[in-house]
Every structure is written in C-alpha cells, then in structure tokens.
Amino acid sequence: MRIGFTLPQYGPVTNRPADITRFAAQAEELGADALWVGDRLMRPLEPTVGYGMTGPGPFPPEFGAVFDPFTALTLAASVTNRVRLGTNVLNAPFYSPLPLARTLTSIDRASGGRLVAGFGIGWSPDEFEAVGVPFAERGRRLDEILDVLDKAWTHEVVEHDGPQWKIPPSEIGHRPAERPPVQLGGFAPAALARIGRRADGWLAAGMLPGMLKAEYLKPPLAAIRQAAEDAGRDPSSIEVVLRVNPAKGVEAKEIAEATLAVHEEIGLAEAFVELCYIAPETDHALEVAEELLGLLR
Template identity: 55%
Template structure:
C-alpha cells in the first residue's frame, strides 16, 4: 500500500491524448470509422473512444447533463460503440480503444463480458472498459431495465464480469442473475482483465471507483471541483487497501471549435483550436492522466472532423 496521501496522485508524465471515434451525427458511417481510426493513429493520438446512446426522445424524461439541458440533435444517429471500436481496431495497431461510457446495465453481464473479451482479443489487448450508469430514464425503459437500484445492479454486474474474465469455473447466485457452475474459457488478452474505468460524479460513484476500478472517466470542469471529486476516489482507494497512485483520471472534453476566440467562460465548451488546446494542457497540469476530445456534436462533415483532430494534436504536442 502506498504511503502517499489520498489527496495526492501519481506524478504526471506526458499526458495521453485521445479522440472520439466518428460514431454519431454527420460522422456515423462505417467506412469512415474504419478510415478515421487509421488516420487518427497516424496523427499520433494515443487512444480512441466510443460513447453509448440508443435514442433521443421527443419529450425527454431527463435534461441532458450539459449545456442548456437539450440533448444534442446529433445523438439521434448513433452507431453502436463496440462495433465502432471493432472497425477502428481493424485499421490500427497501436492506439488504445476505450468506451466512455458504455452503459453496462443495458446488457446481460455474461454476454457483455464475452463481447468485451472478444474485442480485447481482436485488438491484441488494447481495450479499456469504461462503464457508466446512464442518465436518461427513457433509455432504460426502452432497454427493459429498471431505473431504480442502478448502483447495486452495477456492483453485481461487475462481480459477474470479473468472474467471467478471471475464473476457470464461473458460478454466481445473485439477486438479479444466476450462473450455474460453468466453464467460460474465452479469456481477455490482457490479464487478469482489461483495465476497468468507471464514470460518475456522485460520492457513491467516486467511492466505487476508488474501491474497485482502475480509473475515473470524468469531464472537463473547474479545477477545484475536479480536485474534490478526484480526492474522493483516492480516499476510497486508500481505505480499501489499494494504491491510490495507481488510479487513472481520464477526462472527456466536448468543444465546439470556433474560428474566432470565445469568451473565457465558454472555454473549453467552445473556443478556437488554441483555446481548447491550451485548456487541455491546463487539465494535464491539474493531474489528468489522459484527455480525449469529442467534436461530433458540432462538426458537419468527416473532413471537418479530421481537420480539427489534426490541428488540435499539433497544437497540444507543440505546447
């Protein structure tokens, strides 16, 4: 167990920079997903990430957790995240492939574990499993999954997936799922399992991250708030007898890139390449181990997507 204070994290090295795979809106095209993965790897990105949406209600049950509360219109055309990462894996050999975040609760844990294992094998061990609880009750209703009790459901799902990934004989008797003693011999390329990252911003979510995950999938926010949430996860790891310095902080940034400088209070939600790139560098200095950018809510063409990706990594690497 590390003797570092739970308010501290590992000494940061060069920040890893990722980009969201072209998956929704104007970029939801399988041929472009395959090509863009190769292009992004060639630009020098360290990781590619895919999100998870299944519908956009005309009258949403819950406001979107960002901006003015309206769900981005681009979400109505949304390519399956694991299929998108599989396409990206085909044309790449180096970049990590992550989900941020996959809604684990819409799937049977045993079936999901098999799919993720298959993707880890297909990518030669490059998968980061990022899971979240979701925020839109309409999607849970459409998936036939209860909204209430999501935290406990995730805990049991994680128990079952861990067993499928790591145990020779898998057996489970829980409140929601039962697995008779069975052999599940398809195991991930990464041992004992792919890195597990969890999303969330509540104290319970951050405590769960510290207790049983390898890192946190967060979002760009003011430094003081970021430090407070991260401290909750680090403290939970220490209390659980884990090394808090081993946890990773991975932050998503969703900017609308503008030609003219945006007001300071709009950055990084909007801004020029220089403004957004400089903000990424500040997040790295604040302790983020990895950052990834998703511009799909605002781009109108695949070429614009690629142009922004190239300009952004050029600026950040020069900084």
C-alpha cells in the same frame, strides 16, 4: 499525457461506417494514443431529464442517430495496431453481464489487448424505460456486472449467485490474455466511492466553454483517493482520463489551453476530445485532431 479522440459515431456520419475505419487509421497515423466511443440509444423528443441532467430540456440533435459502440470499436481494431480502444461510457445496466463479457473479450482479442472498458450507470430515465431496466436499480446492477466481468475475465470456472443474475459453475474459455483496464465514470458520492474501491481509472469530464477547470475536478478526485485508501488500495494507481466536451464553435486553441491547465494541476493520464459537436464531418474531424495533437504535445 496520452491524447485521444472520439470515433465518428454520432450525427451525420452514423450511416457511413467507412468513416470510422478511415478516421481510426488516419488518427493513429497522426499520433493519437486512443480512440473512444459512447453509448446512446435514442433521442427522446420530450425527455424526462435533459442532456446534462439539467431538467426537461432537449438532447443534442447529434443523438438522433448513433452507431453501435461495439461495432465501431471492432471496425477501429481492424485497421489499427497501436491505439487504445475505449468505451466512455457504456451504460452497463443496459446489458446482461455474460453477453457483455463475451463481446468485450472479442474486441479485446481482435485488437491484441487494446480494450479499455469504461462503464457508467446512465442518467436518462427514458432510456432505462425503453430497455425495461428499473432506473433506481442501476447502481446495484453495475456492481453485480463488475463482479461477473471480473470472474469471466479471470477464472477458468465461473460461478455467480447474485440478486439479478445466477450462473452455475461453467467453463468460459473465451477470456482476454490479460484483464482489460476497467474505468468508471461519475460524480455522485456513490459513484466516486465505487471508483475508489474497484476501478483502474476515473473517467472524468468537463465541458467547454467554462466548465473544464481543475477546481471542479479536485474535490471528486479527493473523494476517490480517500475511498481507495479506505479500501486498502494505492490511490495513485487510479489514473484520471478526462473527456473534453467542447460545444459547437469552440476552437482548438481554447480546448488545448483548458486541457493543459487541468493537466498541470491534476496530472492527467489521458485526455480525449469529443469531436461530434465541433467537427461533425470526418475530414474536418481529422483536421482538428491533427491541430490538437500539435498543440497538446
């Protein structure tokens, strides 16, 4: 099982980009396998849907300041040589696919082919309203974005005629040396079916305390594997990457025990820990990362 961590991107570290490079370099030196970023635009003060999609409740205060995910990965790429650099998740419908392909290709090239492109459809109606994208269309947009990305990353001549975007036959020579892994998040039936049809991995998630359990992940994983089989794919080729979201005050020992218990039952390819709630300052985050690496190896 690979072990990863989130880069310092949320909250008090947002306006200190040097913390990103420092954390990235030291985390790699400590033995981390991957570094990840998320994608939030704002913290609505009266959200239509609250964090965790549980109703009109508040977003975490950490979301009041967020460093750009693309820039964070670029900074991390500049000071590391080995770790995978992933997005969990980019809210893909926020973006137009060709500029997105160019940006992600540049990060992949800058890192020597270490990009993991993780996408989701988002869940905040307020964010979609702010970017001018219809909330109800986000699933269809993700499907079309994935179509365009696949063409832009694997074809010398790119052509696309879809409901949202049209690309005349065009040369796009800025491509990854190899197509980056595409991983998708989600728990809804449509998301699970999409993962089974076309993703290289499932970006699963669990919260601590209480919600990081294999019993909650087994049914969606079974649905993904069935969808893969129905599509003529090898279900075992879809790796599971688990995002561990510990609440403030959760200790490293509890994180490690819960993660290893899930790994024992499911067989994770990777688990990575969101550090912004339990270690909002970079020095503390590095201490927690080192402790977790010792407990999870």
